[in-house]
Amino acid sequence: MGSLWKSLENTDPEVLSIVQREVAREKERINLIASENYAPVSVIEAQASVLTNKYAEGYPRRRYYPGCEIVDDAERLAVKRAKELFGSEYANVQPHSGTQANMVVYMCALSPGDLMMAMDLACGGHLSHGSHNNLAGRIYGVCHYGVNRKSECLDYDEISAIAKREKPKLIIAGGSSYPRQIDFAAFAEIARSVGAKLLVDMAHFSGLVAGKVHSDPVPHADFVSSTTHKTLRGPRGGFVLSRANYAEILDRSVFPGIQGGPFMNVIAAKAVCFKEAMTDDFSIYAKTIVENAKALCEKVISEGLRAVSGGTDTHLFLIDVRPLGITGKEAQEALSHAGIDANMNVLPYDELPPNETGGLRIGTPAVTSRGMKPGHMAYLGELISNVLKNSKSLSVIEKTKREIFELARSFPIYPDFEQ
Numbered sequence: 001m002g003s004l005w006k007s008l009e010n011t012d013p014e015v016l017s018i019v020q021r022e023v024a025r026e027k028e029r030i031n032l033i034a035s036e037n038y039a040p041v042s043v044i045e046a047q048a049s050v051l052t053n054k055y056a057e058g059y060p061r062r063r064y065y066p067g068c069e070i071v072d073d074a075e076r077l078a079v080k081r082a083k084e085l086f087g088s089e090y091a092n093v094q095p096h097s098g099t100q101a102n103m104v105v106y107m108c109a110l111s112p113g114d115l116m117m118a119m120d121l122a123c124g125g126h127l128s129h130g131s132h133n134n135l136a137g138r139i140y141g142v143c144h145y146g147v148n149r150k151s152e153c154l155d156y157d158e159i160s161a162i163a164k165r166e167k168p169k170l171i172i173a174g175g176s177s178y179p180r181q182i183d184f185a186a187f188a189e190i191a192r193s194v195g196a197k198l199l200v201d202m203a204h205f206s207g208l209v210a211g212k213v214h215s216d217p218v219p220h221a222d223f224v225s226s227t228t229h230k231t232l233r234g235p236r237g238g239f240v241l242s243r244a245n246y247a248e249i250l251d252r253s254v255f256p257g258i259q260g261g262p263f264m265n266v267i268a269a270k271a272v273c274f275k276e277a278m279t280d281d282f283s284i285y286a287k288t289i290v291e292n293a294k295a296l297c298e299k300v301i302s303e304g305l306r307a308v309s310g311g312t313d314t315h316l317f318l319i320d321v322r323p324l325g326i327t328g329k330e331a332q333e334a335l336s337h338a339g340i341d342a343n344m345n346v347l348p349y350d351e352l353p354p355n356e357t358g359g360l361r362i363g364t365p366a367v368t369s370r371g372m373k374p375g376h377m378a379y380l381g382e383l384i385s386n387v388l389k390n391s392k393s394l395s396v397i398e399k400t401k402r403e404i405f406e407l408a409r410s411f412p413i414y415p416d417f418e419q
C-alpha cells in the first residue's frame, strides 16, 4: 500500500489530504451510526487492487470480454463463499449496492404496475422499498404495513389482514431502524396465503445472521437481498440470495437488467468479507455487537430516556428524544459537537418531518469493531444521556468531547496499519 500512497502524493496531494483528514476524523470520533462499520485492511487491499481495471460483463465463463479467466476465479470464489456462509442455493454478488440488489429482485418478481408491500418508512422501512422518491415507487405500486402503536413491534395478524386486503405480488420484510427480531416464518406464511413472493432485505442485519445471533431468513424467503458494508463489515456493495430455480432470471435481472460491468475489485473484496464472516472470531464479533447494543440501550433507559419498543434484540435501537424537549436533529447536532456520530431517525408515527424527527438511531457495529465491550457501553451511555439532557450546555459538550477523544484514542481502528 505504501507505494500507492506515494503515487497519490505525487499526482494529487489535494485528494491525498482528503483521505488523511478522513483517517483522522475516523480516529478521533466515536461512530454509532447503525449502518456504518470499519472494513478490515484485507478488504481494503482487495478493493484497492488492479482488479478495478477489468471489464467483465456477463458471468464466469460467459463473459462479453476476453481475458476474464482470472477475475472469473474471484467471482466464483465470492459466490461459493456467499452460498456457504448463508446456506443458500444461489448467490449473485454483482449488485453495486443494497438498493441495486432490491431492484434486481423487483425486476425478477414483478411487472410494471404490480403491487409490493413493505414496511412503512416511518416505522423502519427503507427508501428503496417503493418510496415515491425512488425509481421502484414510480414503476411499481406499493402498500405498507407498520408497527403496533402500543408495542411498537410488528403485529403479524395486522400484516396478514393488510396482505389479504391489498393482495400484493411481493412482500418485503426487513428495514433500517427496526430494533427487534423478525419472525420470517410468519412472513412466509402470510406471503403463501395470498400467493405473494417474500423478499427479506437483510441489509442491516446480515452480519448478525452470518454470526448466528439473528433469526435466519434464508430457509423462509424466496429472495434475500443485502449490503456487504453494514454489519457484514465488507466493501460497499450488495448481493442477492435465492433458491436455484430463480438463478437464470436473477442473473439476467442484474446484467443486462440494471447494471453493466461488475466491479471485480469489489467482488474480490466481497469474497474476503465472506471468508472473514465464516470465522469463529466473526461469530464472537456478531454476538458482542448485540450484547453492546443491549448494554448501551439499558444504560440510557436507566438514565431515564425512552427506547422505542422498550429495547433491542439487534445491533441498533431508537431513542425517543421528544420527552427531552428536543428534536432528533438537535440531538444529532449536540452529540456531533461532542465527537459522537449517531443519526436522527423518524419514530413510528412521528409527527415531525424526516429532516427534524423525534428520534435518534444508535448502533454498535463500528464501536464493536474497535474492540469495545459492554463495560465500555455503560460509560458511553452515561456520556450520551448527559449530552442529550444538557444539549444546550457548552460546558457539558466541551467536557464530553475531551472524554470521547480519550476513549476513541484508546480504541484504535487499524492498530497494525498506518495510513
Ligand SMILES: *Cc1c(COP(=O)(O)O)cnc(C)c1O
Pocket (backbone or CB within 6 Å): 035, 096, 097, 098, 099, 100, 102, 125, 126, 128, 174, 175, 176, 201, 203, 204, 227, 237, 238
Ligand atoms: C442500507 C439499506 C439498503 C441500501 O443500501 P445502499 O447500499 O445504500 O443502496 C437497502 N435496504 C435496507 C433495509 C437498508 O437499510
